[in-house]
Amino acid sequence: MNRPLVGTLATAALGAATLVGTVGTAHAAPQDGVQRPAQKKTKAVDFAGSVALSNCSGSVVRMPGSKPEDPALVMSNGHCLEGGMPGAGEVVVDKPSSRSFTLLDKSAGKLGTIKATKVAYATMTDTDVSFYETGSTYAEIEKKYKIKPLELATEHPAKGAKISIVSGYWKKIYSCGIDGFASTLKEGEWTWKDSVRYTPECQIIGGTSGSPVVDTATGKVTAVNNTANESGEECTLNNPCEVDENGKITVRKGIGYAQETYQIPKCFGDGNKLDLNAEGCVLPKPQATRR
Numbered sequence: 001m002n003r004p005l006v007g008t009l010a011t012a013a014l015g016a017a018t019l020v021g022t023v024g025t026a027h028a029a030p031q032d033g034v035q036r037p038a039q040k041k042t043k044a045v046d047f048a049g050s051v052a053l054s055n056c057s058g059s060v061v062r063m064p065g066s067k068p069e070d071p072a073l074v075m076s077n078g079h080c081l082e083g084g085m086p087g088a089g090e091v092v093v094d095k096p097s098s099r100s101f102t103l104l105d106k107s108a109g110k111l112g113t114i115k116a117t118k119v120a121y122a123t124m125t126d127t128d129v130s131f132y133e134t135g136s137t138y139a140e141i142e143k144k145y146k147i148k149p150l151e152l153a154t155e156h157p158a159k160g161a162k163i164s165i166v167s168g169y170w171k172k173i174y175s176c177g178i179d180g181f182a183s184t185l186k187e188g189e190w191t192w193k194d195s196v197r198y199t200p201e202c203q204i205i206g207g208t209s210g211s212p213v214v215d216t217a218t219g220k221v222t223a224v225n226n227t228a229n230e231s232g233e234e235c236t237l238n239n240p241c242e243v244d245e246n247g248k249i250t251v252r253k254g255i256g257y258a259q260e261t262y263q264i265p266k267c268f269g270d271g272n273k274l275d276l277n278a279e280g281c282v283l284p285k286p287q288a289t290r291r
Helices: 007-017 138-145
Strands: 050-052 057-062 071-076 091-096 100-104 110-123 129-137 162-167 172-187 190-198 212-215 221-228 241-243 256-260
Touching (some): 057 138, 071 110, 071 138, 071 221, 162 221, 190 221
Antiparallel strands (some): 057 071, 091 110, 100 110, 162 172, 162 212, 172 241, 221 256
């Protein structure tokens, strides 16, 4: 996985090399009179709504049914939890937290700090995601910082879609496409289902963990960035491998992956309250409550 980093050491080592990425530029109209197929429009992707954690990236997100008065949620990876990585099969629900997040503006400037009240949900089983409930509502954040949350998409991401991975930690945007999907992705003791595979242009690094993966056609979050095969090893830590339905293992050195988020809104109800028993919710439950 993209290793969580110690902020001060990592910034000192790599901060000077960090660049703000850009999305594609528009093309001029053809001068030869030939009508060409219209290019699919894309939405400009910037840093507004992204956050920097002490060791990872993240974003302020809303569900399609979230309201302005609801407590704002911050999404990152399960392996970015301040208490350490959850073990295989472990699910964290409603755990008190006072973690701080640095909120960024569209140009990656620091706006201020928002704080968590609890870890609403986190796991590294089937997926690699964490949701922090904060002490601020969406309305309060927008009023104070003029920032709106990113919205989670509710449709499965599409192969070939153009995406931007927005790292609040590094203040960098990676732009590439969805190369396809891994039905099973294994890394160390963890197994993830139906993971997004990037095209090679997105060379993600440690600290990009938890970055929102934004579909540039809709501007909505379609996945959460979480890992890449660093050295070509097979199914080891920091070297995930793909396993197909017949058990065949494929290793793709240098390729990054993300975990889909389109089904997660079904697990959050009124007031952004987690409901793992809601119809259509497929997030793993804590072992004591599974049924």
